[in-house]
Amino acid sequence: MKHERTIRACSIWRALDVVGDVPVLLIMEQAFLGTHSFDEFVARTGLARSVVNGRLKKLVEEDCLAKVAKKGARGFHYFLTPKGRDQFPNALMMLRWQHKWEAASRDFQVRLHHASCGHATEPVPACEHCRTEIDPREVAWREGPGLVQVTPAYERRRFCGEVGARRPGGRPLVDTMIELFGDRWATLVVRAMFTRINRFDDIQRDTLMATNILTGRLERLVRQGILRTAPYSAHADRVEYKLTEKGRDLYPVILALLQWGDRWFSDERGPPVLLTHSPCGHDLHMIAACSHCGDELTLANSRFTIEEAG
Template identity: 85%
Template sequence: MKHDRTIRACSIWRALDVVGDVPVLLLMEQALLGIHSFDEFVARTGLARSVVNGRLKKLVEEDCLAKVPRKAGRGFHYVLTQKGRDQFPNGLMMLRWQHKWEADSRDFQVHLHHATCGQATEPVPTCGHCRAEIDPRDVDWREGPGLAQVVPHYERRRFNGDVGTRRPGGRPLVDTMIELFGDRWATLVVRAMFTHINRFDEIQRDTLMATNILTGRLERLVRQGIIRAVPYSDRGDRFEYRLTAKGRDLYPVLLALLHWGDRWFSDERGPPVLLTHRPCGHDLNMVVACSDCGDELRLENSRFTVEPTET
């Protein structure tokens, strides 16, 4: 029987235990871009040295990074483990969303190049079986054998300031995404929407967050155009919250978090949630594909360039 003070511990929840934090996401972005040294992490994120030190320690403890001695000279540097490299699809899906919804609001452009075909590309979330682009409205979900209920322990991770102004040399590549998915509460609200939980009381029961925090997250998501409030009573003072097209397009990011959590945190019982891609009838396994040739984009066959926007 479900306990009144427990929530669904799906793989998204478990993934957020590790990466649902703004400084962690800023550091992982840089690690995926090839940064290795402590001083470079500080310079490129704009984070305080104490924050960088603490989060790098956490990422090493979580086996996303390995701290290894330098081959020449003294000291250490940080390299991605396989668990850390497996965050690359999540980074690509964040970049895709920023390209699609906020390209005009940024003073630079990020270009992704696929070495296999030699073309500039956009990452496309596709079904690993039929290779069709994934639409969340075509996906059914059901409880899996590993679904569990847990008592949530929300750490009060606070991060002051705008992510977009943190790096002295320029903004992070996926600043809006880092702000959103670095806030576990906001991410869990979006997760609820994708499982047809739309009313305030239902979302509160699903997440067990304090009502004032939930109110603030809903208001922020409405301002950002990710959800919209729709009256459901004749009096017009009760609302349910629906994803906009901009909000639905966050689905591949959540899907990447889900798959990462399934791979690294599922126990012997299996994944907590099972997904079916309705058009082909198979279990859904997302593959991030090159928009030009259709082959899978991997960290080792992809590179980024950043150019200022012409004015």
């Protein structure tokens, strides 16, 4: 029997234990851009030195970064591990969403280049088997062997200020996405939407979020145009929440989080959730495909440039 104080411990929930934090996402973004030293992380994220120190320690403990002593000098360099590099599809899906929905609101543009084909590109969330773009309405899901109920222990994480304002030495490429997915509670609300959990009480039971926190997250997601409200009875105050087109387009980011969590946190029982891509009938595994040639974008074959708008 399900205990009233437990929630579904899917791979997204497990992944958010590591990356559901704004400073962690800012540091990982800089790691993907080639930043290695402590002072560079401080300068390029605009975070306090104590915050950078704490998050780097966490990422090393989680085996996302490796701490290596500098040769012939004092201090350390931080390098992406295989586990850390495996977050790159998530970063690309965040960049895709930011380009599609908020490019006009920024004073600069991020260009992604695919070295393998030599063209500028946009990452496309594609099925690895059939290489067609993934539509969340064409994905069937069912409970997997690793689905369990756990008692959540939500760590208090404090972060003040908007990500977009933190540009002293480097600009966040995906500031809105970092603010959203750096908030574990907001991400869990979006997760609930994709599993057809749409009403306040049901979302609260699914996440065990405090009601005041849930109210605030729902209001913010509606303001951002990610959710909309729809009445489900004659009472005006009884509403359920629906994803807008802008909200549905977050699915590739959620899917990338799920896959990363499946790979690195599933136990011997297997993944908590199993997905099938309806158009081809195969188990779904998403890749970030080049919009020009269709081949997979990886950290090794991708590079970024930043251009001033106008």
